[in-house]
Amino acid sequence: MASKKRDLESCYLIVLFITAIAAIFYGIFWTSKTIDYEAVIQQNVPGVTSIEKIIGTQRAYQVDAAGEKYYAVCDSAVGYQSRIEAMTIVNQEGFVEEVMITQQGETPIFFERLYTGKLFDQFKNLSVKEPIYLGGASGYSGYLDQRQTNNYIDRVTGSTVSSHAVAEAVNKGTAYVASQFFHTRWSNPYDTYQFNRQDFAMIMIYIIALAAALIKKLVRLRVWILLAAFGVMGFFVKEFVAASNLFSLITLQIPGLTNVGWYVLIVGSLGFIVLLGKNIYCAWICPFGAAQEVINKAAGFKSLGISPQVTKKLKLAAPTILWVAIMLGTFLGDYGTLDYQPF
16 A cells, blocks of 8 residues: 555656746747848837848847947847847947847846946947946956946846856957957957856855764754755855756756856755755755744744654645646746745
């Protein structure tokens, strides 16, 4: 009887997994919208008389409008949970006229901040003859730091990852325009490997958690380790594993190695499960779980005495909620439902 129940649970999880993967690929390959880039140019450049596609692998156009010449170039970078594609319009003097987003699948509430925070307005009149740096984004590639230049934008607070992706996509495009039409080449700072204090702190938390999971004597330090994980992951690093990370992995929307934190999260959560068979993230690192357990111990709450049978059934709730989120994202055409903590 017990084996039959286990078989049913396994079948249930397999069905959830297969249908979820199928839904994701359906949403990506069969319902994705085709972008009319020339129409986008006409809508944003007044008085267009001709648009010529530039031959090559780069999506770029030469535009004649009202007696002026413009260049439109598209490129993309991985944001919080999707690839963000930006079109940059450059005038004949080599200055940015406008930046528009042609494709993105970020969490709506976070991406909307880029508009309310006027991120795109900051690109106006910046030069393509040097990189466009990102201010206020310490630890990210392309960070302005102490550079003496006015060619930069400021990230939008609360949407740093998306701000960085937009800036990276724009820089890829402006680097192409600069080299092709203004005889200027510069090293893209967004290709530079970054390793910061947050990444180091995150790695140390994972190492400590791994040691605690493997060395039984360290269990007595559990509360202190949880407090450390809560402080580091929740307040210092401000990153945790969300369904959006899993979605970006499944759809191969993988950021470059300049985003070390993403790789630490994925390897430290899924990697340890696959290699060691231990869910170290949920047991020792998750800031939400840590807060709940510490509060529970501090308050002295007693166990509710839930039976093992009920506990087993409740464990199916997390994958079921994740499955519902994926289905909603697919059929609504908006994967913002994936921005929650599935563990």
